[in-house]
Amino acid sequence: MVTLKEIAAEAGVSVMTVSNVIHHNMTRVSPETAERVRAIIDKYHYVPNMAARSLISKASRIVALLLPLWHATADSLLLDPYVGQMVGMLETLLREKNYYVMICSFETVEQVLSIQRTWQIDGSVLIMPHKDSITRELVKRSVSPLVVIDRWFDDLPMNSVTVDDRKGGYLSARHLLEKGHRAIGFVGPTIKTSSVIHDRYLGYEDALREFGLTPNPKWVFNKRFHQEGGEQTGQEIAAMRRRPTAVIATEDMIACGVIRACTEKGMSVPQELSVIGFDDSLPSRLISPALTTIAQDVRGKAAGVVEILMELIKDPELTGRHIQMDVSLVERKSVASV
Numbered sequence: 001m002v003t004l005k006e007i008a009a010e011a012g013v014s015v016m017t018v019s020n021v022i023h024h025n026m027t028r029v030s031p032e033t034a035e036r037v038r039a040i041i042d043k044y045h046y047v048p049n050m051a052a053r054s055l056i057s058k059a060s061r062i063v064a065l066l067l068p069l070w071h072a073t074a075d076s077l078l079l080d081p082y083v084g085q086m087v088g089m090l091e092t093l094l095r096e097k098n099y100y101v102m103i104c105s106f107e108t109v110e111q112v113l114s115i116q117r118t119w120q121i122d123g124s125v126l127i128m129p130h131k132d133s134i135t136r137e138l139v140k141r142s143v144s145p146l147v148v149i150d151r152w153f154d155d156l157p158m159n160s161v162t163v164d165d166r167k168g169g170y171l172s173a174r175h176l177l178e179k180g181h182r183a184i185g186f187v188g189p190t191i192k193t194s195s196v197i198h199d200r201y202l203g204y205e206d207a208l209r210e211f212g213l214t215p216n217p218k219w220v221f222n223k224r225f226h227q228e229g230g231e232q233t234g235q236e237i238a239a240m241r242r243r244p245t246a247v248i249a250t251e252d253m254i255a256c257g258v259i260r261a262c263t264e265k266g267m268s269v270p271q272e273l274s275v276i277g278f279d280d281s282l283p284s285r286l287i288s289p290a291l292t293t294i295a296q297d298v299r300g301k302a303a304g305v306v307e308i309l310m311e312l313i314k315d316p317e318l319t320g321r322h323i324q325m326d327v328s329l330v331e332r333k334s335v336a337s338v
């Protein structure tokens with residue numbers, strides 16, 4: 001196998017110049033020289049030893065995408081449309097900056113710390129952090145620069161990108177109220193364990209309060225994520241004597257599950273039950289009726305994460321970087337007037 005030194009000799013340049021071309025450090029290399037070096041690299045199918053490089057430079061060029069397993073099983077980790085889209089966006093944006101992505105599922109903080117140390121992770125991104133207690137501990141103990149998606153704690157030195165979840169809950173409820181609904185339910189995981197779900201619930205409460213209403217506890221359904229939780233809710237609603245006329249779901253897959261279960265039980269959506277989701281993911285456009293939902297800019301969110309992470313890698317002591325993205329209501333066919 002050809003060595004770095006042999007490539008440099010054939011190109012008539014220094015070993016450092018070849019190394020700069022391989023690692024995209026082009027400030028001191030002319031385009032002509034870079035092209036000549038690349039041609040020789042391609043000729044010999046040279047692949048740099050990244051493990052050796054990371055030991056020397058103490059930089060792996062690896063970013064860990066941390067995916068908690070407490071709301072999913074290993075075989076369904078990327079089935080969530082939002083998670084799959086976010087992972088894809090992050091991989092694309094990080095690859096453009098010459099970083100490699102490692103997908104890491106975990107259940108405990110110790111597992112994350114072990115991964116970060118073993119692989120000399122340059123930076124980490126926490127996706128879907130639904131347990132605030134574990135998220136807090138990870139923020140405090142992470143041994144690599146960390147950006148958290150969908151969480152912000154005022155009392156911790158951290159860096160994150162979020163959306164205006166409270167506004168999303170408010171827009172959903174307000175839309176239903178303006179359509180004449182007064183019996184409005186709320187379905188999602190337990191609000192006590194997740195500040196994101198809690199904020200969406202608070203927005204729902206805000207809108208009801210404007211109309212002189214309060215949530216009916218019988219219509220607040222604490223269910224697990226994904227379609228399964230929505231289907232359980234739909235079955236319960238169909239069996240009720242006094243039903244809500246509309247429900248707000250904390251994600252599109254839950255909303256799709258509600259629609260499917262109600263339809264199978266002979267209920268008409270939206271004539272007998274209006275449904276609103278959250279995320280504006282692909283299933284919201286494929287379900288029938290097409291789902292009214294709260295849209296968030298996933299690409300913009302991912303770009304914000306990468307922007308902060310690059311700053312952190314340069315300055316690991318940086319804290320307090322928080323980007324909050326706006327949300328909007330996308331009106332489709334799953335809501336009717338009463």
